[in-house]
Amino acid sequence: MGRHSPAPAPSAAASAAAAAAASSASTPPPRGGRAPRDADADSPSAAELRGLLEDGDGGAAPGGGRELSYLQAVNFAGGLLLPLRLPSAHAIHKRPSAAYLEAGTLLGEEAGRLLKLAGPLFIEGITNIGAQLVATTTVSRLGAGPLALSALVLAQTQLNFGYSIVCGIAAAMETCAGQAFGARHYALLGLILQCAMALCLLFAVPTAALWASGAMAPLLVRLGQLPDVAAAAGSLLQLMWPVLPLLVVSETTGQYLLAQGVAAPASVAGLTSLACAVPAYWWLVGRLGWLRGAPAAQVSLQAIAAVVVVAWRSARDARVARTEPHRATWRGWSFEALRGLPTYARYAVPAAAMLCAEWWIWEAVVFLAGLLPSRAEVQLGALGFVMQVSIATWTLSYSIGTGAATRIANALGAGHASNARRIFVLACCLLAVANSAVAATLWCLRHRLSAALTPDPEIGAEVRRILPAAILGVVGDGQVAVLGGLLRAAGRQSTGALIHFCTYWLFGLPAGVLLGFVFEWGALGLWMGVASATALQAVALHAWVALGLDWQREVRRSAATVGALLGSTGATPTPAAAPARSFAIAGLEEDGLTEEEEDGDEEGGGGGAGAGAGSALTSPAGAGGGSGLTSPLLGGRG
Known part of the structure; x- marks a missing residue:
């Protein structure tokens, strides 16, 4: 997980959204139910998004309300238009129209x-x-x-x-x-x-x-x-x-x-x-x-x-x-x-x-x-x-x-x-x-x-x-x-x-x-x-x-598969790379890709996702490294 950098006090709308996100994150999943989805899958309603976006330039501190509004604007474009990698730091303060445009570009x-x-x-x-x-x-x-x-x-x-x-x-x-x-x-x-x-x-x-x-x-x-x-x-x-x-x-x-x-x-x-x-x-x-x-x-x-x-x-x-x-x-x-x-x-x-x-x-x-x-x-x-x-x-x-x-x-x-x-x-x-x-x-x-x-x-x-x-x-x-x-x-x-x-x-x-x-x-x-x-x-x-x-469960199964192969073949695990840049939005974070990792191998088609940020396993048992997995993983097949 990436480290948070200090930011000025957020706007009231951003604080409310952050509190809601923290509340939902702390709520345990129902017994026998599915694990909660990853945070970036939660889209605001049209009314909530409109209220967040109406902050405009009216005193919202940089990195505050409009930081949340930008990514939520991209999120609101729908599951398909979610950013395929997070935007660069200078893009955080763009208006929602630019957010939609960048989401389409990334798509x-x-x-x-x-x-x-x-x-x-x-x-x-x-x-x-x-x-x-x-x-x-x-x-x-x-x-x-x-x-x-x-x-x-x-x-x-x-x-x-x-x-x-x-x-x-x-x-x-x-x-x-x-x-x-x-x-x-x-x-x-x-x-x-x-x-x-x-x-x-x-x-x-x-x-x-x-x-x-x-x-x-x-x-x-x-x-x-x-x-x-x-x-x-x-x-x-x-x-x-x-x-x-x-x-x-x-x-x-x-x-x-x-x-x-x-x-x-x-x-x-x-x-x-x-x-x-x-x-x-x-x-x-x-x-x-x-x-x-x-x-x-x-x-x-x-x-x-x-x-x-x-x-x-x-x-x-x-x-x-x-x-x-x-x-x-x-x-x-x-x-x-x-x-x-x-x-x-x-x-x-x-x-x-x-x-x-x-x-x-x-x-x-x-x-x-x-x-x-x-x-x-x-x-x-x-x-x-x-x-x-x-x-x-x-x-x-x-x-x-x-x-x-x-x-x-x-x-x-x-x-x-x-x-x-x-x-x-x-x-x-x-x-x-x-x-x-x-x-x-x-x-x-x-x-x-x-x-x-x-x-x-x-x-x-x-x-x-x-x-x-x-x-x-x-x-x-x-x-x-x-x-x-x-x-x-x-x-x-x-x-x-x-x-x-x-x-x-x-x-x-x-x-x-x-x-x-x-x-x-x-x-x-x-x-x-x-x-x-x-x-x-x-x-x-x-x-x-x-x-x-x-x-998210498939990610854990993937880590278990790679860990089992590491353990059975005796391969030396690759040391965990330096954490890629991440963006913290209202307490939610997702790893981004550096430009070098995102490009991957361009011959015959780049391996953009192939060089993931900080996902190296640190033990054959499949304990997660930079992917945020901290417990032994089950590797059962469907």
């Missing part, structure tokens, strides 16, 4: 930081879609007809199962590394990276060995696949197995950098791979044939992405260690990192379950579409085209949701509950506006879009039938992306996994089967079932955030 600055993270992630997602399109186009043109394309799609489906688990395990770094960086325990990030790599490899190595052994072909036949397609897919997987270990390296390293507010390597790696995709696929498939050339090209592109990300990390870590050794996040390989595996696994296992529950539902929809009794091949083809459109729109939601997860985790680690809440609300509003615009555009272009996707009249008609349902679900997808990012940032993956499983698998999939098979809506019914589950999930999670989420 714009935070939106800029969020978009600096989301932009590279969006580019990465689009380049991944482009690389898959290059692969399918090349194999369909140079391969052995429908067999080659069917085998490639089946092999890619098996790869997706492996991808989802690896990405889910690595996603726990959003919690652990993001909060550790916000708490300024920089050395802990390197140990968390090693934990994540080790746990991912524990899954990836046996899975890759299974693919390389050739055992997948008979297994796919037993699962009902055609023998020739299963044999070709098994042969592809025998050569594609290096993709999974390479993905472990690139995914964990990317999360390590993203936790520090550095997202540019993801886009650079994606653009580099996409630039190499066309020559690699055409040359290797043309020279080696599709059965050996396609796996060779895919492994090569994944290796390029891994090399780009690792090279970026190595160069950045070396520069930081040379110029700012106290902020160095990589201190070398250490077996001590393995002691943190149990703590990391507490978040990694539910994170993987959360991600797989969402990814695999679409695999189930595609599988069920192939079993439809009427024109299954037409409906399956139309469903594939609509899914490509949906993936493109989902990439926007994913990028902003992941950027918000990073910023929220940094803010929670720094002990800034109010900032975390504002970033969440800001991300929800940004995606609501952006996805509404995307949905309106797609609705206006739906007929032209179906004609552009396929020349087949039957498939085109089915696409036009399914597309409106997909368009209506765009806004809900965006809200779920941000809410999922919040759950990952706060370490609530178990809550997310439970909600994902209940909404998608216990409600959405049965509803889709009912509509698709019993009511004979076909692929449209299957899609409507999953879309309704997404809408239900968005409503349920928003209700949970509004009614059950205590942001």
